[in-house]
Amino acid sequence: MTSGRTAASGAAGDGPERTGGGRCRVLRVLGELNFGGTEMRTAELLPRLAAAGTEVHFVTLSDRIGPGPLAEAAVRHGGSVTPIPLDVRFPLRLLRLLRRLRPDVVHVDCANFSGAVLCLALLGRVPTRVAHFRGDDNQHRNLRRRVQRSFWRTLLRASATDILGVSPSALTFGYSRAWREDRRCQVVLNGLDLERLHRPTGQHLRALTGAGPDELLCVSVGRASPEKRRWMLPPILAGLRDQGVDAHVVLVGPSDDSDEARVRAAAVEHGVADRVHLLGPRDDVGGLLRQADVVVHPSCLEGLPGGVLEPVALGIGTVAADLPGVRFIHEHLPGVTIVDTDAAPAVWAAAVRTAAGHTMATDPGTARERFQSSPFAIEAAVTTHLAIYRRRLPDGPPPTAPVVKNRSRLPAASER
Structure with a gap:
């Protein structure tokens, strides 16, 4: 690939002058x-x-x-x-x-x-x-x-x-x-730009997924890479089913053919293929998250995960693996249910039910005020x-x- 700028600053030749005047x-x-x-x-x-x-x-x-x-x-x-x-x-x-x-x-x-x-x-x-x-x-x-x-x-x-x-x-x-x-x-x-998360979306997730009003709507946001472990979501859905909870999961983030194939294969294996929905990258993530009953973030490698911070900022209960960055968020804001990184799908499913309870009990306005006064x-x-x-x-x-x-x-x- 050849190198070339998508836009140039300054005139051609010797290059722009070094900044001055407060710039x-x-x-x-x-x-x-x-x-x-x-x-x-x-x-x-x-x-x-x-x-x-x-x-x-x-x-x-x-x-x-x-x-x-x-x-x-x-x-x-x-x-x-x-x-x-x-x-x-x-x-x-x-x-x-x-x-x-x-x-x-x-x-x-x-x-x-x-x-x-x-x-x-x-x-x-x-x-x-x-x-x-x-x-x-x-x-x-x-x-x-x-x-x-x-x-x-x-x-x-x-x-x-x-x-x-x-x-x-x-x-x-x-x-x-x-x-x-x-x-x-x-x-x-x-x-985190909280205003971005409050922009409207034209996507209605229950209509898209076919989820009924009493079915749990789970969302997971993250790129399709091995450390995000998106393939865990179908067995977690199966675990919820075994615990008497009907649920759907919506995956949002940049796609990858091999990762999506693994997710779809896991969905078929666990009998939840009609309940796993891959949306790919979106610019209306906040609008999608606000429709979720719970967010599931199974990633095993993070720094300060936006896939946890964003839903917590909106008052959406979130389940995430036990990582230092996840615990750091949990220390500052409520709404994170932490699960051992290697926990079985049934354990994740039980945590999802707990996190959904947090969502039901949390006022979005209170969550917003709490986040605005946080260090994030x-x-x-x-x-x-x-x-x-x-x-x-x-x-x-x-x-x-x-x-x-x-x-x-x-x-x-x-x-x-």
């Missing part, structure tokens, strides 16, 4: 701008950062989808998207982009591999170099991968000015168990990002996040 230019590097938790949370920050005079450009590393379906949001708020696949030409291409764009900040969402990118940013004389850990990276690796990861971490320690984690466990398992001794480290919670509100995340981005600028950081009243929507999957 700040940021280059964010991530895998792709697809419908995932990291990408959606990043896109939700853009209008508020732009209102504060912060210009955000992107580099995507995937050679699979190019700029990605969220690229339009970046361009709309004054940025650009440059796909640079990870091949032998990557270092030179990135250095050329740095020379042309001249950012004040490079912010990388690539776990320990961020060290390799930030070393190039150091060579490019970028003053603020941020590594951001998004997940609890505690997977088993062979010797070669462990050596590789150690090398990248050494580069990160040598090049990063700031090391962030979406939760304490993201830094513990992703970066170092001794992260509290590193003054560059801090926890920066994912901010998006304004807190914007203020922290602005402080980090502007720390080394002559005029320093603004005191608070700006208020953005007219929030533009993120693009729908059909607008890729």
Whole structure:
């Protein structure tokens, strides 16, 4: 794939002038701008950062989808998207982009591999170099991968000015168990745009699924990847059936043929094929979640899971595996029923019934007020990002996040 920006900032030639007059230019590097938790949370920050005079450009590393379906949001708020696949030409291409764009900040969402990118940013004389850990990276690796990861971490320690984690466990398992001794480290919670979750949808889930008024309507939001364990949902439905509860489940998120085949095969095996509904990626997730009786999130690897935080913010009871990021949410907001990661489907089914009771007992207005005063509100995340981005600028950081009243929507999957 050839590299090319979807939109350009500044004139051609020697590149744009370095920011001044209170403005700040940021280059964010991530895998792709697809419908995932990291990408959606990043896109939700853009209008508020732009209102504060912060210009955000992107580099995507995937050679699979190019700029990605969220690229339009970046361009709309004054940025650009440059796909640079990870091949032998990557270092030179990135250095050329740095020379042309001249950012004040490079912010990388690539776990320990961020060290390799930030070393190039150091060579490019970028003053603020941020590594951001998004997940609890505690997977088993062979010797070669462990050596590789150690090398990248050494580069990160040598090049990063700031090391962030979406939760304490993201830094513990992703970066170092001794992260509290590193003054560059801090926890920066994912901010959640509650207004987005309250936008209407034209999709009526009970009509779509054929669920009766007395049947339990479960929703699960997450991309189709192995760690999300979406194949567990059919046996959980079967467990509910065995406990005398009729239910349907709706799966929302970017699709994958092999993952969907596994989900469908499990549905047939457990006799619930007519009760499992795969919707694919949507931009009206909040409207779908508000129709749920319960949300089920069986993922076994997370940092600060949006698939748990979003329904809890709406007052929807949520069942999730026992992970540090899940417990972190549970410590701050009610509504999470935690199940052992390896629990049997019958145990998950019993937890679903408990979580559905929370939904029935919770007033949505109360849930909204509770979330707005929590540390997960998006304004807190914007203020922290602005402080980090502007720390080394002559005029320093603004005191608070700006208020953005007219929030533009993120693009729908059909607008890729």
